[in-house]
Amino acid sequence: MRPWMILTLLMVSGAVMASPAIISDYAAQAKQANSGFAGFSAERGKSLYYREAVQGGKKMSCATCHTADPRQPGKTPAFRPLDAMAPVITPTRFTDAKKVEKWFRRNCDDVFKRECTAQEKGDFLTFLSSLKQG
Numbered sequence: 001m002r003p004w005m006i007l008t009l010l011m012v013s014g015a016v017m018a019s020p021a022i023i024s025d026y027a028a029q030a031k032q033a034n035s036g037f038a039g040f041s042a043e044r045g046k047s048l049y050y051r052e053a054v055q056g057g058k059k060m061s062c063a064t065c066h067t068a069d070p071r072q073p074g075k076t077p078a079f080r081p082l083d084a085m086a087p088v089i090t091p092t093r094f095t096d097a098k099k100v101e102k103w104f105r106r107n108c109d110d111v112f113k114r115e116c117t118a119q120e121k122g123d124f125l126t127f128l129s130s131l132k133q134g
Helices: 003-013 020-033 042-050 062-066 097-112 118-130
Strands: 053-055 058-060
Touching (some): 053 097
């Protein structure tokens, strides 16, 4: 099936997702890093979202600030509000490549003390884009 057909079907079905250009860019990067790259996985993205790392003696994950349900708003450690992560709730969440990369760089370092791979970023966006309202 052609990419434009898939996009049309997603738009008609009401699915909301991260920018296809951003996903495509991460796919190209993942393929370059691993010739065996076979696509992104919502399950791996979900696992990354809930993966805990110990920072300063405290367990942290994406859900620490963004809540266990990515469709709900969260709060920073300084109690500043965060919009819901799921594009179905916040449709503009993953539409600006520079902002997406900025926040991946910052948050992956904060939680995992390393940069996330293109595979992880694509999996993460695939997971969040798979969530439905409700």
